Amino acid sequence: MxxxxxxxxxxxxxxxxxxxxxxxxxxxxxxxxxxxxxxxxxxxxxxxxxxxxxxxxxxxxxxxxxxxxxxxxxxxLSTEENMHPVQQAWMEEIVPQCGYCQPGFMMATAAMLKEIPNPTDEDIDNNIVNVCRCATYYRMRKAIHRAAELQNATTK
Amino acid sequence: MSENKKEKKGFSRRKFLVRAAIGTGVMLGATYCSAPFIRRKIAGVVNTAESPYMGPTDDPTIWFEVTADNTLIFHSPKVEMGQGTFTGLAQIAAEELEVGIEQIKVVHASTATGNIDQFATGGSTSIASLWVPLREIAATMRVMLLNAAAGQMGVAVSSLSALNGIISGEGKSITYGEVVAKAEEWEVPDTPALKASTAYKFVGKPIPRVDLEDKVMGAPIFGMDATMPGMLYGAVVRPSSVGATFLGADTSEAEGMPGVVKIVLEEDFVGVIANSYVEAENAKKKIKANWSTEKVWQSEDIEAMIRVGQGKPAVIQKEGNAKQLLADGEEGVIISEYYSPIGAHAQLEPNGAVAYVEADKATVIMSTQVINITRGEIAKRMGFKEEQVVIQPTFLGGGFGRRLHTPNAMQAAVMSRAVGKPVKSFFNRKEEFQNDTFRPPTHNVMKGKLTADGKIEAIEHNVSSGDVFFGSPLVPRLLQTVVGTDVGAWRGGMIQYHGIPNYRAVSWRVKLPFATSWWRSLGLLANTFAIESFMDELAEKAGKDPVLFRLDHLTETKADLRLAKVIQRAAEEAGYHNEARDGRAMGFAASTDANTPCAHVAEVSIEDGDIKVHKVTCVMDPGMVINPDQVRAQCEGSIIMGMSAILHERMTVKDGSLYPVIYGAYKMALMRDAPKEINVVLLENDDKPGAVGEPPLGPIGAAIANAVYRLTGERRRRVPL
Missing domain, CATH: 3.10.20.30 (Beta-grasp domain)
Structure with missing residues (x-):
């Protein structure tokens, strides 16, 4: 079909x-x-x-x-002109290691930030439940908070 | 290698120019080293814990290309699986080449066009092993460019200098790209003197990963992303039973399934080739494969096998009189037993390959840690010479030791030959979990005895483990016989407190009915968990502070002093204290792995019955740090991956099969489990870079278990805690 x-x-x-x-x-x-x-x-x-x-x-x-x-x-996710805040934040925090799971995490994060523009750590824990075997979670959390900052700065 | 550097190297007729596509490139088989050479090198690894680079180093044109726009393409002999090797190597190369870091593009060397490491990417050796050879190659190349430029410019080479890929002198300048475009052949000079560390511009700096943007933008860089024109999809039937041998298959029902192009029935496997992945997988379900199994295995069978005292023992360390002092019936002997389970790699990118076999050659694109072994296996099965097989490695969606065994590439090649077209084939997730090369389970027995003044008089570590090093295609059978013990299984298993007068370590080898192999840090995770948990137990019995107790048993040797420094610094940084405060407690542990000492302090609480790790302080001394940001990233990842293994992960055997077969059911640390605070402090007490990617996995288990004990009074000795 x-x-x-x-x-x-x-x-x-x-x-x-x-x-x-x-x-x-x-x-x-x-x-x-x-x-x-x-x-x-x-x-x-x-x-x-x-x-x-x-x-x-x-x-x-x-x-x-x-x-x-x-x-x-x-x-x-990004436009020709502007890198998406989540991807910008991922670049700033140098999050990826092997990188394979990262697109999934960035997409999950971008969707969460639409619903929850200023996520707490608890929001992140509850909403970002993908698997990263390199265990880049520590930097991902920092990048998620940073992405929220960047997103809020552009939408204000 | 560097010992040959005084020899005149002669001419190279190769050019630093962009090479032909894979499959049609120049074959360099003749430059590869012989098998006995590899065996000696591996024996060297075993003896010295140093892993030399095992590939050609005499001709820089194999390593680098120079493009017209003055980009240097570096063909890395080591694969990038997340550990940051590409970035560190680019920094090292840029330093001696006198180019900007942004002028270097790192790619995976293919067997057709470049320098392949004969051994593997693994064991935390990539940067350490290339530290000297890569600088020598890059410096040699710089001199080659300067010499050629002098001829082209008609000036004395002594008047020229290189900076940012531009050669200047006597008022003229020329780019590397321009020099290369005009040069017909190259004289390879003696290796020049290397740059003084005080002049480094890139080494030691937190340069962003060279693959960062590709990985953030979702570029198609992994083996799973590879395609070839006209490609079909293959699916191989894999057993769900432990110890299954393939007997044959009834494929009649699968033949008529939608999209099926061909069924391939070989002596050792059956696969189906279809027009799409979904069609191949659907047809595969209709194949009735017959397997023979000797026994319906259960977890209890495996646990009964992995017992100290069973299997074949080998004494791996002996000082003084520990055996007699700790013999049965001796007074005051303290004994503790520890257990660790079967662990899965669970890397996110499944094992797979795209293979295209033509009449006289095979081309394979894939994620592999053992390029040369993969090539050999395919050549053997196809009846080709190795030079007829081209392996193009890609970025790995996780390695961790899972890609040290790649028979799936051979299967993809067999299927490609059967249809005369490229075939892509990869494991589904259930197959990954059930056909992994697992981290073997262990049983560790610690014995110790204290003196009247609370020092350790004698200590003994016995570890029973399935194979790690043995059984690996990396290790030739002959060498296994020569070495006699499984150095992988006892990695981290030696007593590192050399001030103890009597110590002994014994490794007990057990052959398990399923494949076991390297899992990031090999035996280090389980062995350090046992030894460093026991050190805290002894410290408590001796009435001593666990940090001071550890320091009390170190000597003045260089290795012990480096370990002492990370121990002291970790205690200071964390503000380590023994008593629980506000519902939290700290645990301490330290270990030296591959000459890199590391100490962790874990701060934990118990929430709803679960162990929660709030903060980890990590102090590590990898000798010299090439990229502090990436070394930190390896520490952060190792800490959380180690936590995951220690707190959550376990494969079990039930009614003949390994379970679980999916993420979630195979419990792993997720975002919610990761510590909110990780403080990494790097010390640099050596003049060369050492191991980074695995040492910080060592102490995390015992640090957590020791913290839990201080909080609850309960000593947990069975992983997962």
Whole structure:
């Protein structure tokens, strides 16, 4: 079946089994590799993207549900002009080590900051539940607070 | 290597120019070292704990390319798996090349075009092993460029100097890129004198990671992201049972599944090739593979095997008379036993490969820690010479020792040959958890005896472990026989307090029915947990402060003094105290791993019955620090990964299979578990960089267990705590 949705601001149509995970459509059909496969069971968060602004674990999200919706991946988080505050903060704090899980964390963080512009440590603990094996959590927490600062500075 | 530096190196007809794409590049097989050479080198590792770089060092043109826009492309023989090696190596190279750090672009060397380490990337050796060779190569290259520029400019080389990739003198200047474009061949000069450390511009500075922007923007840099034109997807059936041997498979039902291109049934595995990953995985579920298993294993079976006293013992350390002093029936012997479970690597990027096998060559793009071994395995299976197999390594989505064994690359190659097209194949998560090369479980027995004035008279450490070093394709069988004990299993297992008059350490080898291998820091995690927990137990029995007690048993040797310094500094930095305050307590532990001493103070509380780590103070002396920011990052990551293993992680064997098979069920530290405060202090008490990526994993377990004891009076000796 053909599914049409908006990917990073551009309309795309894909011919795929409607039950195929959106992850593989994004990675293999549309060739955007920033969204990662970690577990395939929505347990690690490496595949986190935004669907209509909400964080979604795309390995367990059927492509048919994306029809008509706005899908954003790490490649579409920043604009041509401005790096997204989350990515800016990640750069400033030098967060990534191996880097594989980081797009998922940044997407989860960007979605959280829309709902909670000034997250407490407890908010971060409750909302950012992805897995990072290099255990970059310490810097990620700093970067999340910094991203909130940057975001609030640009929106004020 | 550096001992050859006085020899005239002759000419190189290679050029510092951008090389052909993979698969068509110049084969450099002839420059590789022979197997006996590797064996000697490994024996050297065992004897000295120093790991030399094992690859060619005589021709800088293999290491660097220079582009017209004056960018230097550095082909790294070590892979980047998060440890920051690319950045540290770029800093070291920039220093001697006299270029700006932003002028260096680091890429993974491919077997087709560059210098591959014969051994592996692992063991916290990358920076340390390349510290001398890379500076020599870079300095040699600078002189080559200066000499060529002098000829091209018609001036004396003595009048020229290099800065930021530009050679200037006598009012003229030329870029490295311009020199390279005009040069036809190069004379490789004697290795020049290296820069004095006082003149360093990049070494010792917190330069941002060279791969930072790619990783923040989500660039397709990992093995999982690789593609080739016309690529298909392969899925291999992997056993869920421990000790399973493949007997064959009924593939009839899978053949008709949507998207299936071909089923590959080999003697040792069965796989399906399809047009998409989802189709390949769906078809795989319909294959009925037959496995034979000798026994339906349970966790109790494994625990019964991993016992000190069973298996084959080897005395790894002996001083004085510890065995007699601590013998059964002797008075005053204190005994404690510790346990650690099977650990999974759980790296986020699954093992996989993209392989394309043509009539006379194979090309493989993948994440691997053992480029040369991967190449050898594929060559053997394909009936190719090694030179016919090109391995293009990529960034690794985590290594931790999981990518030291890569038979999956060979399987991808077999499937590619069967269809004549590139095939991408990777593990699903359940397969990763059940077919891991696990951290082996351990049983550690500590014995000790105190003198009347509260010093340790004798101490003994016995560790029973599954294989770590043995069984690894990294270690040739012959060498295993020569070495005789599993140095990986007893890493961190020696007594480091050399002021104790009588000490002894014994390693007991057990062969387990599932694959066990290197897991970040090897045996260090479990062995230091046992030894440093026991040191606190002895200190308490002796009525001594645990910090002073440790210092009391160190000598005036260089290694002991370095350890003493990190111990003292950690206690000062943390404001270490023995009594619990406001519901929190501190725990202390220290260890030296691969010549890098490290001490941790953990501050914990118990919340809803769970151990909560609030703050960790880490003092480490890696000798010389190339990039303080990345060394700190390794400390922070090691502390939390070590915490995760000590507090949460455990694989169990139930009815013949390993569980759990998914994140979440395999409990790991998450954001909520990470300490809110990590204070890293770096000391530099040596003149060369040492190990960084693993030493800070050592003391974290005992630091936490010691803190829990001080808070609750309960001594926890079984991991996960």
């Amino acid at each position: 053909t599914t049409t949705f908006t990917l990073n601001g551009k309309q795309v149509s894909v011919d795929a089994d409607g039950n195929s995970p959106l992850l593989w459509v994004i990675r293999d059909t549309l060739d955007l590799k920033g969204t990662k496969f970690g577990c395939g069971k929505a347990a690690c968060g490496a595949c986190t993207i935004h669907v209509d602004g909400k964080a979604v674990r795309s390995c367990s999200y059927a492509v048919k549900f994306a029809a008509g919706k706005e899908v954003t991946t790490i490649e579409g």
